[in-house]
Amino acid sequence: MTEAMIDVGFVTAPSGVLVLGMAGWIDYWRELGQPLSERARAVAASGGGHLREELCEAVAVPADGDRPLRVRASTSPSPFDEEPTIAVLEVDLGLPWPDSADRSTLVQLGDLPVDRSGMALGDASGLDAWTGMDDEPADGLADVSCWGRHEDDAHAEFGGDRIPQYGVDGLYGWLDLPLAEAEALAAELTRWRGGLHGKGVAVSLDKHTDFYRFRRAGWHHPLHVGAIEVGGCQVLGIDWDPGDHSIRHRGERDAGQVYPIVLKANEAGQTVMRWTIPPYEFDEEDR
Structure with a gap:
């Protein structure tokens, strides 16, 4: 049976090397x-x-550096909420399958775990410029959000708007604030009625790092897929629902939760990188 593949975006790899890696460790x-x-590159x-060293993992492949590379996915239902999650991720690498190779052959590249912080797909050289969760924002901006027992009181006191996300209303928050203003607001919210576990409002300050x-x-x-520019290249990030990940x-990897990545030929004789995450096997108790 043919899988139903949907377009999820494109990436660029001007260096000629494409990487799929764990976003929390780029x-x-x-x-x-x-x-x-x-x-x-090596x-x-x-x-x-x-590629693997300590907790960092990635797969690297050659790719056409002169044009956008299409990225597609098929889905399967999550055992967490039965919402669609990625089952297969495919990237058209823009390179012909070698004439000397059988088109039915799968070239094994290794396997990758799903990083709870998401995955990054992009140009190897561009990703050298990636700013992680502890870095400073290049644009000098940050977002602030809050939630909890007294979130409506916080909204009445400080303002802010619901920040909608796919399928949910989202948290109250403030987007694109100068960093100093965002830090001051987060501190004021915390002093006002801070605390977790239903005792007040929890506050998040998110600097505009690439992560x-x-x-x-x-x-x-x-599918929580988003495109950003990093190092002059278009990168796709794939976030993961925390319930599904759990x-x-x-x-x-320590629990054996790793999924194979291969190179294969498509029907047009072009090379495709394919990452396959087996669907969850539901039983009657799950439903």
Whole structure:
């Protein structure tokens, strides 16, 4: 049976090397002594493969650097809420399948866990510029949001608007504030009636790092996919619903929750990178 694939966006890879990696660790590669781009380039030169050091993992492959690369996905229902989640992710690499290779062959590249912080797909050199959750925002801006028992009182006192996301009304918040203003507001909200566990309002201050921007870009997509520019390249970020991750992917590699990535030929004889996450097997108790 043919899978129903949907377009989820495109990426650019002007360096000729494309990376799919764990978004929570992209910025950490440079802390390990060698930039991600250098590691990825060496692996791509041999046709592609898996990269891993400490908690950082990625797959790197050669790709056409002169045009956008289409990204598609098929879905399966989540055991958490039965909403669609990614079952197969495919990237058209823009390169012909080798004439000498059988088109039915699958080239194994390794496997990857689903990072609870999401996945990043983009140019290897562009991702060298990625700013992680602890970095400062290049645009000097941040968002503030709050929730909890007294969130309506906080809205009445401080203003702010609901920030809608796909399928939900979203939290009260303030977008695109200068960083100093955002920090002052977050501190004032915390002093006013802060605290977790239903005792007041919880407050989040989110600087506009690349890590946060990709998650925000996916707010209105059913699969939490969003496009941002990093290092002059278009990158796709794939956030993951925390409930689905907890049920299906918790523990990640240490728990054996890893999923294969291959290169394959499509019907037109072009090379495709394919990441397959098996659907959850529901039983009667699940339903």
